[in-house]
Amino acid sequence: MPELPEVETVRRTLKNFIIGRPILGIDVYYSRIIVGDVKQFIEAFTGEVFCDIDRVGKYLIFQCQEHAFVSHLRMEGKFHIVDSDEPVNKHTHVVFHMDHHQDLRYIDTRKFGRMECVDLHHYREQMPLKKLGPEPFDITVEDLYQRLHHCSLPIKTALLDQSIMCGIGNIYANEICFYMHMDPRTRASRLSKKRVAELKEVAINVLNDAIRQGGTTIHSFDANGIHGLFQVQLKVHGQKECSVCHHPIKKVMVHQRGTYFCPHCQKKRY
Ligand SMILES: [Zn+2]
The missing domain is CATH 1.10.8.50 (Helicase, Ruva Protein; domain 3)
Known part of the structure; x- marks a missing residue:
């Protein structure tokens, strides 16, 4: 299970690949990965741009221009950057189509990971993040x-x-x-x-x-x-x-x- 250092490594690595890039379309193959209404999630983020990635504890927060979503990788969740023509396999659950025929794909053999749309400016005060204590770096x-x-x-x-x-x-x-x-x-x-x-x-x-x-x-x-x-x-x-x-x-x-x-x-x- 990824812990804070692994999630931070994913954050830093992914930033190099997706920041500033548009989300041209989204395919959701396994709807339980998305908490809440899948159609609303797709509508909210289609046409958006990945602006930044934040991290709180083991959660990643993908910040776009108007919306944000929280992602928890749980046991086996991973993000991949692949060419759009690469076949989707049975462990691929969410695909964000970007420019230059590349996708950001969420892959999860155990299907325990979750993504949830949150308020761009107030996600720390919203579930699931508001239940978290401070990080070791921040606590007195x-x-x-x-x-x-x-x-x-x-x-x-x-x-x-x-x-x-x-x-x-x-x-x-x-x-x-x-x-x-x-x-x-x-x-x-x-x-x-x-x-x-x-x-x-x-x-x-x-x-x-x-x-x-x-x-x-x-x-x-x-x-x-x-x-x-x-x-x-x-x-x-x-x-x-x-x-x-x-x-x-x-x-x-x-x-x-x-x-x-x-x-x-x-x-x-x-
Ligand atoms: Zn010893």
Whole structure:
């Protein structure tokens, strides 16, 4: 599942291909990808121009001249830029025809991704974005401390709660706990303000590092038709041996999510 760094990589990559280009027509092959009325969606964006792409957490916001739409890739969603005469396959669900006989195509083998028309100027105050907490980059230590202090969940589960802080998924939640030398099952409410300040800094560093490296490839994933471009060196998620102490990495389930940690390096520290 793409997390904030992957979505940011898609945003930056796609911008190079679509900004300033017109939407000449839209074909929707699987209507459930579009939240709301499909015909209205097609009418709203046909004749529009892609002006910019914003990102909030794991959501992309395609800004046009008069309208915008939010896109969430969920498990397997991808955008491709292809020539219009390339055949549409069974996983192609939405096609935006652009100029120069090129398409922006939304491809999703699992069909979990969604697109939804939103207000161009007020999308942050609208669903689905208004339910999201701030990103690690924007949240203050005091705010994060208050949010975690009232949270009875394990810290790793709290990191996944998009209403507390948005953009972190399972992979980077594991990585952040590793860099904090913290057992992922540590109760979030027990963290001191000093630890919360560290947590914010570590989260930013982990995300920025991944953005720099272009996101991970747990699932192959591409914005412009290039496979396997993204590969981040993960310290603990999916690993067998700790790179610091060489003890085995342990995998447990925490609130139904696969959780990797080094029992030797990561302790319950508050
Ligand atoms: Zn270790």
